[in-house]
Amino acid sequence: MSFQWCVLFSSVLVALLFGGLTEACSCGPQHPQTAFCNSDVVIRGRIVGSEEVNLENRTDGTGLWLRYEIKQTKMYKGFESVSDVQYIYTPHDGGLCGFVPSDATKQTEFLFSGMTAGGRLTVTVCSFIQPWSKLSPAQKKGLMHTYKHNCDCRITACNSVPCTLSTEAECLWTDGLFSRDWDHVQARQYACVHQGDGTCSWAVQKTARQA
Numbered sequence: 001m002s003f004q005w006c007v008l009f010s011s012v013l014v015a016l017l018f019g020g021l022t023e024a025c026s027c028g029p030q031h032p033q034t035a036f037c038n039s040d041v042v043i044r045g046r047i048v049g050s051e052e053v054n055l056e057n058r059t060d061g062t063g064l065w066l067r068y069e070i071k072q073t074k075m076y077k078g079f080e081s082v083s084d085v086q087y088i089y090t091p092h093d094g095g096l097c098g099f100v101p102s103d104a105t106k107q108t109e110f111l112f113s114g115m116t117a118g119g120r121l122t123v124t125v126c127s128f129i130q131p132w133s134k135l136s137p138a139q140k141k142g143l144m145h146t147y148k149h150n151c152d153c154r155i156t157a158c159n160s161v162p163c164t165l166s167t168e169a170e171c172l173w174t175d176g177l178f179s180r181d182w183d184h185v186q187a188r189q190y191a192c193v194h195q196g197d198g199t200c201s202w203a204v205q206k207t208a209r210q211a
Contacts, residue, residue, distance in 0.1 A: 027126040029157045029182045031173050032139055033191050035128035037151035039113035041078030041121050042143065043085050044132055045070045046109050047101060052092060055118075064092035066100070073109065076143045081116050088112060089122045097124035105131060111143070136188040138205035146191045146205060153192040153200035157182070168199040 036042055049069035056063035068088045075085070091098035101108070109132040114123040123129060135143075154170040156163075163172050171192035175184035186202065193203045 029173070029176055030128065031155045031157075031182075031187055031192075032128060033142060033147045033150070033153075034155050035113050036077065036143065036147040039077060039128070040116045041081055041085065042076040042111070042113045043070070043072050043078070044074045044076070044109060044111050045072040045085065047106060053089075055089070055120075065089050066092050066098060070112070077113075077148065078116075082121065085112075085121055087121070088114060089120045090124060097126055099123050099125045099127065099129060109133070111135060137207040138189045138191075139187075141205045141207055142191050146193065146203075150191060150193045150200070153194060155192050169194075171200055171202050 030038075047068045048071045051067055053065050053067045054063055055065050066089070068090070070085050070088055072085045078085075090100075101110075111128070111130050111132055112123060113128040114121045116122070152169065154167065155173050156166070156170055157176060158172045158174045159176055161177070163174070165172060173182075173186055175182045175186045178184055189204055190202045191205050192200050195201055
């Protein structure tokens with residue numbers, strides 16, 4: 001689930017919240033900068049509780065969601081939507097993109113990125129959800145500063161060569177050519193940033209210790 005996105009048409013998301021689901025999700029690679037920019041809310045916190053909830057008041061056993069109670073420690077994006085995230089919602093069924101942490105990580109501090117729908121913060125297995133301790137210093141710097149200022153720079157995954165740029169405000173992400181999970185140098189150390197002339201290019205995210 002590291003650097004993946006969930007291909008869910010808006011009609012499917014609405015169906016999840018207000019009706020039956022008829023389509024499954026499909027995940028693909030997503031750079032953490034893109035995940036940050038595409039998310040409504042990005043927070044850091046721990047799961048402190050969970051329960052099944054029936055958001056649609058159905059009686060046929062469908063429409064169930066898992067509601068995770070969250071102890072938020074920091075917010076990186078979404079201040080205009082919510083001031084403090086208390087709950088995160090995900091489809092109950094893992095086959096419907098539901099996010100279910102393993103027993104070994106239930107007390108782990110996570111970075112959660114999600115979308116707001118119907119006044120609720122929702123995540124899926126395709127959302128960018130990572131144990132905080134596994135993020136690199138450069139990624140943490142990106143979350144604090146760099147990503148939000150460069151959301152109009154486009155990052156395009158290069159799955160096989162040759163790859164070409166479609167605009168000057170684009171960076172080719174080639175980690176997948178070397179690492180199947182895309183968790184490689186460009187994902188962990190770089191951000192796609194403005195160069196001041198309408199172009200974007202990769203820039204290493206030096207931390208205070210590296211500078």
